[in-house]
Amino acid sequence: VAMHSERVTMDFSPEKKILTLHLINPLITTQEKDSISQSVTMDEMPLSINLDKSRSRRIKANRFTNREIREALDTPGYLDKRQTTEFATELPRRASFSLACIVFALIGVPLAINTRRKDTSTGFALGILIASLYFLALIFADLSRKNDTMLPYILLWLPNIITVAVALRLHKRATHKG
Template sequence: MKIIYRYLLVELIQPFLFGVFAFTSIFVGTDVLISLAKMMSQYGVPLLTIVKLFFLSLPQVIVLTFPMSMLLATLLSFGRLSGDSEVIALKAGGISFIKIVTPVLIVGLLISGLTIFFDNSLVPASLNTYEEIVWKLKHGTVRPKTQKNLVISPVDSQTGKLDYILTADKYDGNTQMLEGVTWQDYEDGKLVTSIQAKKAEWLEEEWVFIDGTIYTITDNGQVPQTTFKRFNMKSNLDRTPTQITRNQKEPEEMTLSELSEHIELMEEEGRDVKELKVVYHQRYAVPFACFIFALVGAPLGLQPNRSGSSIGLGLSIIVIFIYYTLMTIGSSMGEGGSIAPWLGAWIQNIIFTIVGVGLMYKASR
């Protein structure tokens, strides 16, 4: 049995690697190279930098091709086995179709896990570096970590009312400094304290307000004032510089933990995060398509007249088109609130799983 499984895995790995190379070449040729060529002509980018940008763009492209390549590999390998009557021979030897397809499903699951790992580590790091280089090429300076007109207004999770409002004219991520700061503290939805400061610095893991005035709103309407040179906010202001800077990142540039924390902070501020939640769940759903496509591709590859590589490639394109069409529809519905964000991200996997199980049942009879 081990020899048979090893034989099936060899049959699967070769077309999978071919699929990764083929689909990567298509994406690179139709998108990456065109973008780099325009950049080279417009900004006079040195060839060495272009090569560096090319390799930095590859991780995101390669990860995107894993599900497609898994589908193509499953269709081609099982199409060949079926065309050469090897599946019939295995069944005649007492090996059921479920046992034949088991190692393929395991490989699909492993590649799904590998895709999630790469998408959570290598891809965000490479995208960050890519964007920093491109920014410097276009603007001549390092990518700024500044944010103007910053507003943070979280809601108290226990009362459901406004906790505090922090506004700043500017946040400089390089110096970790807020300029033109106003802090308003609320208790049970009622304003109790207001602080205005010239600036605030992140020192020793806390925000320190500098050169400002504290206004305390009393029950009888009086507003006594206290000026200060330095005032430690301690745990009152719970946003770190990293969390503030993260607002400038695209979701693709964040790791899953960063994106999850970002969504939580946005929810605290009462922001609409349905789109971000769909993106978060898709970071799991799309890699899991490697397993789903193995589930669908194995029985499809056994169908008559499916042994040709050109037919297998054509069928894989059709399946991929249907998959991403369903994903687009589900994402739109999840972002619009018609369905839950997690369902919008996973709906195409759910549909394809049902289809795959049905095809597997039919093939095993």
């Protein structure tokens, strides 16, 4: 579809976020796949464009920067109750997830210290198991973010706490072995 017009006047309603174009002598041309084109002309044609994208598309916290999340939480009426909970738990989720590399390094060191050759596959399997359980716990914690209690905040940090506890136990076991 192609539109051409001799003249265009515009009106914008900031309250409704609607842009209205008044096309004077517009020519509208459509082209089909098999090269058949159709043209329509009119004296005048109003064309309204809704610019309020906040209601037409779901707002997701993971598409926002940290600063934008804080601003959205500080703006009254911008988010509904469910979105407020999602946005409020997004920053702790990011911080918790960022610590995953440190947590896995803490787990990997005692598993790599093992000196016996026959135990290398056991350490590898244990590492994969711990990482899988860690990410399953993170997915479960992420699903609990819909709850507006303190539970999501606790569950977001729980995989890190448990994995660090396992890492400390493995370190202790590795030092007593060697």
